Amino acid sequence: MIATATERVTLREGYEPGSVGRIVELHGRYYARAWGAGAPFEILMARDVCAFLEAYDPEHDLLVTAHLGEAMIGSLAVVGRTPRPGYAQVRFVIVDAAARRRGAGKAMLARALAWCRERGFSGVFLWTVDHLPESRSMYEKAGFRVVERCPDARYTVPRDNLRMELPLV
Numbered sequence: 001m002i003a004t005a006t007e008r009v010t011l012r013e014g015y016e017p018g019s020v021g022r023i024v025e026l027h028g029r030y031y032a033r034a035w036g037a038g039a040p041f042e043i044l045m046a047r048d049v050c051a052f053l054e055a056y057d058p059e060h061d062l063l064v065t066a067h068l069g070e071a072m073i074g075s076l077a078v079v080g081r082t083p084r085p086g087y088a089q090v091r092f093v094i095v096d097a098a099a100r101r102r103g104a105g106k107a108m109l110a111r112a113l114a115w116c117r118e119r120g121f122s123g124v125f126l127w128t129v130d131h132l133p134e135s136r137s138m139y140e141k142a143g144f145r146v147v148e149r150c151p152d153a154r155y156t157v158p159r160d161n162l163r164m165e166l167p168l169v
Contacts, residue, residue, distance in 0.1 A: 009104045023075045026094045066104035073099035076108040086122035123167045130160040
């Protein structure tokens with residue numbers, strides 16, 4: 001499935017057939033291996049991805065997928081309408097373990113932040129889970145900082161959620 005080491009990651013924006021299933025699959029497989037998360041987590045992801053796409057409006061929201069050839073290897077979404085005025089939310093960030101270290105996550109995040117700046121958002125926030133050092137490092141290198149920590153047991157295995165924010169102005 002994963003291409004040669006020289007094949008370049010490309011980004012695509014917007015919904016494509018198969019996106020829902022692949023985004024949920026990437027999350028389900030990763031968190032099952034990482035923490036033993038099971039069906040409740042995957043079902044929650046499916047609901048959240050579906051809710052995002054049902055309300056998707058390209059004027060206010062962004063879906064970015066990373067590809068090697070035709071294979072989708074990653075995703076990232078931006079929700080532009082959030083309860084916090086002026087702030088967008090980054091969601092569904094994942095890169096296939098077999099395709100890591102190719103810059104897909106960094107490229108998707110850079111595109112998302114550029115999109116948010118183009119639309120005049122004053123900041124961006126995201127929720128991540130503690131003990132994901134690669135993700136947290138990527139966010140911190142982009143300028144995000146932890147502003148809140150709270151326990152959460154929705155993911156089959158109890159974890160601490162971290163809210164990270166990045167001011168854009």
